Amino acid sequence: MTSKGDNRNCRLSSALVRAALAEFIGTYILVVIGNGSVAQSQLTNGKQGDYFTINWGWALGCSLGILISAEASGGHLNPAVTLALAVAKDFPWKRLPVYWLAQYFGALVASGSVLGVYYEAILVGKRDGKFRINANSSEPEPGSAAIFANYPTPYSSVITGLVEETLCTMIFMLIICVVTNAKYSKVPSFLQPLYIGFTLLAMGVAYGSNGGYALNPARDLAPRLVTYFGGWGPRVFSFRGYNWFWIFLVGPHVGALLGVGIFHTVFFLPEQTVVAFDRTDSQLPIVNYEYAMANLPVNKSSAIKITRQESHEEYVGCRVVTAM
Incomplete structure (x- = not known):
């Protein structure tokens, strides 16, 4: 006979698998729409998209990804968000590795999908049989590699990029806490994805021009790996002497921790x-x-x-x- 403990463990395992699949699919929706909007804009030379359609692409991808996954997993879609909630004791630590794996894998598959759908258009940009990516920061942009990951404008310094990424993620995380905490704001669950998506839109409208606004390690690292193995090579990491890609790993985590810390120390007084x-x-x-x-x-x-x-x-x- 099956004991009650076995049944409980089975239910918990099933719920965790369901949550992981939800995080995978939600992150996939976020990145496949976001990177797809960048690809359409860049590969048509702005004729079928511009900077603002890219902002809307990421915002809508975020809202739809959360809408799909929120009921099953909470709709994190972001390793920095998951870590910040775990530190704030709003999320169990034992689930964190599962969520991270699902999020990074979802972003990886999504960026691979974008590469597959737009591969013929991207091939047009090949020069001497290689995908173009500029080797130094004096060039205006790194070519089609920028469809997938974030690269700086020539005038953007490392300090500017790190401060910007940290600041934007801090605001983003603070709004997430405010919107999703039922004891604080009581925002209806069906409106929460819209508020969070609009926050991402606001960050892009205000601060996206210097070097992108990932606010999400999975959204930058996984697509960067796709370009690494997809033909662009190690230059996707060595751009500016390996002194840029790490910003989108460090900045979001620091910003998310600051955001959740501000919420719990300034705004939310636990009952x-x-x-x-x-x-x-x-x-x-x-x-x-x-x-x-x-x-x-x-x-x-x-x-x-x-x-x-x-x-x-x-x-x-x-x-x-x-x-x-």
């Missing part, structure tokens, strides 16, 4: 419970005193009483008691 002051067994929520004072309900039929709880000679919170 706590204490025994009521009348020494009964009832439990009442503790909230910040200043927050409670600023958000008293406007209701003439209610008498509001705010009391402070003293703990270790410090006022740590308050409870709001409403009596009809």
